[in-house]
Amino acid sequence: MVKKIFLGAPGSGKGTYSSRISPILKIPHISTGDLLRENVKNKTKIGLKAQDYMNKGLLVSDEIIINMIKERIEQEDCKNGFILDGFPRTIAQAEALKKIIGIDVVIKINVPNEVIIERLSGRITCGKCGKIYHKKFIIPKKEGVCDKCEGKIIEREDDKEEAVKKRLEIYEESTKPLIDFYKNLGILKEIGVISSPDETVSLILRELIKR
Numbered sequence: 500m501v502k503k504i505f506l507g508a509p510g511s512g513k514g515t516y517s518s519r520i521s522p523i524l525k526i527p528h529i530s531t532g533d534l535l536r537e538n539v540k541n542k543t544k545i546g547l548k549a550q551d552y553m554n555k556g557l558l559v560s561d562e563i564i565i566n567m568i569k570e571r572i573e574q575e576d577c578k579n580g581f582i583l584d585g586f587p588r589t590i591a592q593a594e595a596l597k598k599i600i601g602i603d604v605v606i607k608i609n610v611p612n613e614v615i616i617e618r619l620s621g622r623i624t625c626g627k628c629g630k631i632y633h634k635k636f637i638i639p640k641k642e643g644v645c646d647k648c649e650g651k652i653i654e655r656e657d658d659k660e661e662a663v664k665k666r667l668e669i670y671e672e673s674t675k676p677l678i679d680f681y682k683n684l685g686i687l688k689e690i691g692v693i694s695s696p697d698e699t700v701s702l703i704l705r706e707l708i709k710r
């Protein structure tokens with residue numbers, strides 16, 4: 500069983516690498532951001548509560564997130580492990596997760612701030628399957644259309660300048676303390692990334708094999 504967390508600032512590439520590593524390790528990629536966006540799209544109770552926070556770049560309440568993740572990792576497809584992307588994001592979430600299940604390794608992705616801004620300002624995603632692209636670096640074969648499912652390519656509401664600023668501030672305040680939390684548990688692996696997604700995926704897999 501492989502239980503992994505990807506930790507890193509908004510735009511550091513958590514979603515890009517998790518979604519490529521998940522089929523290789525044959526374990527699900529669980530992104531709290533994707534789960535929330537699905538709820539918003541379907542106008543569920545959670546979605547209606549979360550939408551405004553997400554658009555402004557604020558965190559959704561720990562209670563909603565912890566219940567949502569607990570329910571998700573209890574599902575059958577997680578019995579051989581999972582990759583968590585975007586969770587935990589606060590010490591309260593990390594403490595709650597520790598009570599639910601133990602984690603083997605936390606991969607912390609280090610990317611310089613100027614690269615993050617460039618990545619987020621150019622990010623585009625598929626509105627249907629969530630596949631992540633970039634206007635300059637990872638371009639869909641046909642403009643505006645997803646390579647994987649032919650869904651329409653969109654820009655995320657929270658990639659607007661004000662929301663990005665807020666998300667980076669919140670990362671510094673609430674999520675960075677998790678670095679020491681997982682360092683103290685002896686399961687943190689830091690990876691510095693400015694190379695291509697393929698090279699980065701190979702680097703992460705090599706680090707995982709070393710363990």
Ligand code: AP5
Binds near residue numbers: 531554592634692699
């Ligand atoms: P979420 O969706 O988790 O957003 P995030 O953490 O801000 O992370 P991102 O999805 O922005 O970035 P990423 O690191 O996945 O980067 P990506 O791979 O896309 O959360 C959204 C919102 O939901 C939150 O703000 C909050 O409101 C709420 N939420 C979610 N989880 C929560 C929680 N636990 N608690 C409370 N609230 C929660 O890459 C970025 C771009 O770079 C892409 O365009 C990609 O193509 C490009 N790129 C990636 N790698 C490379 C590379 N090597 N070279 C060139 N381009 C690259």
